[in-house]
Amino acid sequence: MEKAKISAYQLFTLILLFEFGTAMLTSIGINAKQDAWLAILIGMAGGFCLFFIYYGLYRYYPDLPLTEYVQRLLGSVLGKGLAFCYVLYFMYVAARILRIFGEMLVTVAYPDTPLFIINALFILVIIYMVYKGIEVISRTSEVLFVGMCLLLLSGFLLLMISGIIHLENLKPVLEEGLSPIIKTVFTDTLYYPFGEVIVFTMIFPYINEREKVKRTGLRAMGLSGLLLALVVAGNISVLGLDLASHAQFPLLASIRSIEVAGFLERLDIYFILFAMIGGFLKISIFFYVAVMGASHLFHVKHPSHLAYPMGMVILLLSMAIASNYAEHIQEAGKFIPLYAHLPLQVIIPVLLLIIAFFKNRKKAI
Template sequence: MKQTKISGLQLLYVMVGYQLGTAMILGIGPQAKQDAWAVVVIGMFSGLILMGVYVKLAAHYPDDTLVQIIPRIIGKYLSYPIIIMYIFHFTYSAARACRELGDLLTSSILISTPNVVVIGFFMVLMLYCLHGGVETFGRMGELVFPVYIFSLIVIWILLLTIEQFDFNNLSPILGNGVKPVLQEAFPQNINFPFGETIIFMMFFPFLKSKGKVMQLSMTGILIGGMLLTVNSIMMISTLGPEIYKKEFFLLLSAARMVSIADFLERFDALVILLMVTGVFLKVGGFTFGAAVAITQLFKLTSPIVILLPLFTIITPLALISGTSYVEHLEIGTKIFVPYFHTVLQIIIPVLLLCIAFIRKKFNLGNSR
């Protein structure tokens, strides 16, 4: 994995696609029903605050990744268990995203194909891309992102032709009260997908224009949040709040309802391509972050030696993340996101920023 540079535009493309990734497969705020779009909006603005924390923290040590920053702030020995937790977070999150894509494909177009084959081939492509370094990954984002957005807009336009499409499905606004919206937003939607952008602290040192980190990051959160908001509105208007709450693969189910003159229909392939692209950027982000983190923690010569071991870990980890897709989702929503995500994506970064601010203010120096 060559340690080259990534341009600001490439980082923006990757960041937006990364947020859309599995969020397009899973949907956001199902328990809020017709108010799910409000959950996304709250998550987006909370994500802007979190990103501000990440960028400010990175600004204290502009040449260091998150894994290099932690020892500088709290010392070498205290940092070890925290860094290991982040490595686990990145690796396990990559595995979960692979599992979600695998279940989507094997339940829709590759019905007779074992999940291990789908996930295995996907990871081979992923590792081939990452072998070229962050610049290759950034160029991949630059290449596929315009196609991704164009395909998404085409699907939204097609949904407008469905007879069942009705914006009245969005009403009554807050018909179930504010509580379901807040329960879905805190901490679930803040952490997923917006809090997961902490992975980009592993990308910031490789950015060509470091002076634009704040601008690029905030723009990425805003664009990703607005696209997810519009997508939630389109899904609720098409499927209705009750189906939105229960359906596993929302965008795929909505696209299957499209039928124009009994001729243009079954847009499954377009939706699958869209989702594969988004998950590719998400898994790539997590895998890159894990590889660099392991390399820096153990002072290895190059992250390239970590890629094959990561492949052998992520693939089986994806398969054992749940005995079924339902169990996989329950582990994520009831354990992994509310506990691990909250600690690693909210609590620890805020504490690190506070300590870094105190060190700078009183000129206490670094703990490395």
């Protein structure tokens, strides 16, 4: 492992900004219609359960990342195979987020710039930060956290002042009962973004205040879930359900609706800054844990040497995963939750925790 340590506060900022990531920009939970905010809150509760599973594994192996202790639990051959699957998973999700970020900038700010150029420039900056290590990523998150808080507070204040929030758009609550909400939770909000916290099983060993890991993680997830629910409810109340569900970037449409005193309007920069902060940190974390996982798996003495080649792979993958943004979103909704998120975020960690329990019970005996 990299010889580095991060504080509990840095872990808090990492998880919070990671959870925001791209979830704040997309139509998360919108299949539950005007109850999308409720689907996010229930997904957050499920995310707490997943976090306890990840934390339980960390308690058994506090000095090892996920890609290391799977080999102890499952043996060399099967363990290395599963570790390699997780490395591929982390790289794939990083590529998907990079694609979303690039598509957003092309749509909002740079319509005449090729998508590849935008993604390439962004990944180069991330490669440099990953090369520097987890301590640099953590310190960067502290600075970005302050910026995100200022953006959220000022943005919410502008929405209130502009008078475009219509709470009646959130009614009727539970119009079709709990069934569509539960379905949305188990196909969307449980895995994205809350289940993605599995990446922190690679980062927990760096925490220098181990007794604060559980409390810090739950607080960060809880606050991020509440804020995401508030953002989604705000989008629906401003835009209405029909526009919020069909908008490519609902938050952007909401921000563009702001008009204060006849001159303060077209605040697209808010949306761009949200995307820059969330996307930058989320890709960096996924990319970093992929690099560390690969270095453990292939016994690379200097993990930073893998940053450049793996960064290029992520860049090329971000261009190859879909021919257009609509196809990209469709794939995210139909295939990724069932074939990637469910097994790697839920099923396998549960099985690993059961195996760890019995193995460590035998040692105790």
